[in-house]
Amino acid sequence: MKKFSSLKQALKLADIGLETSPLAPNSKIPLIPLSQGGHGYKNSTSDKAILSKIFSNCPQANLCLRLDTSHLIMVDVDLHTEQANGFKTLTELNKKGMKLPDDTYIESTPHNGLHYYFKAEVPIHDISKAFSENSGVEIHTRFSSVYPSEIDGKQYEPLDGRTFADIKPAPQWLVNYIVNYDDNTKKPNLASVPTGKKWTGKLLDSMIETTPKSFRNEHLLRLGGSMVHVGANSDTVFTLISFINKNFCEPPLSQKEVNTILISILQRELRKQGVLNGKQS
Structure with missing residues (x-):
């Protein structure tokens, strides 16, 4: 049982204009799947009446924060393996003068990683292997699981008592990296193509x-x-x-x-x- 409900946090975030939506308990998966009419993180809202209604139906739901509409980015630092060590990658970046500031809002993750949040105006595309093939670092620009979400009995936790009101602007080197990132494998954006949704x-x-x-x-x-x-x-x-x-x-x-x-x-x-x-x- 969480000490603080996702609904309570969702309402706090709504007060500062941040949009959230429910995730299935103990997961990062949207509570309402596509097959049941859901739209994933795009169902996020800052409307308190809607949030109260959807979270009351599943009090133990995890919490998804929509990043793109809030002009936020999240840098996910993980220790997947000794070869894919995000903390080692940060050390190497520091040596090159590319320091990831630690005075912004940061959450520890259930599997001993860190999520750094920053304000930034960047293209909306996630980078799953930032900086190198086995960096252990991902950059998210669309959405993120946030406190008080829980995976395997462990919560995401804010560090040093900070809140989302403490988010700092992203360092310019990081903004430049995202803006100039060229992934030949990334999917083309077909969202603007006017096609009717048929059965197939x-x-x-x-x-x-x-x-x-x-x-x-x-x-x-x-x-x-x-x-x-x-x-x-x-x-x-x-x-x-x-x-x-x-x-x-x-x-x-x-x-x-x-x-x-x-x-x-x-x-x-x-x-x-x-x-x-x-x-x-």
Whole structure:
């Protein structure tokens, strides 16, 4: 049980114009998934009436802060492995005169990392491997999990009693890095393309929706059934379901469980067609 509810913090942040939204308990996944009409961090708001309503339905929800509309960035420093050591990367940056100021708002993370928050006007794109391939440093410009969110029984915690009112401007070297960052692999922004959302588009969106543990079987079963329904063969369904499970389920199911789901989907479709139970014409 959290000492302070996400709703209480969300209302405090609303007082200074910051937009928040609920995440599923013990996760970084939006409480309302895309398949149920959610829009992830874009559901964030500073409207206190709306916040009170949505958090009252799930008091233990974690808290998501929207960064882009608040002109904030977050630098995530982690110790993933000895090779991907974010703290070592900060030390190397310091030697080059690229110091990350420690007088801004900073939170410790449940897995012993640090989140540095800064004010900045930068392009809206996250940088998952900032400064080098195994830096252990990420830069976020869209959204972030924040205090009092909890993962595996541990909370994000503000350092030195600071609040979001203490956020400082980003150092110019960091702003320049983000502005000039060139990632040939980053996705083109198609948000402005005026396309109507059709059934197939909704299916494709749901295929890359991150799915929490309690919904994995149901999600994969529904997706696989939709693929079979539109005529995909079993090899295609198996390949796509296995890929979705590996990349978008937290944590992934075992391959044995995925195989069981696929068999269930195919048997259901064969029954519909009258192939099973001796009904084939």
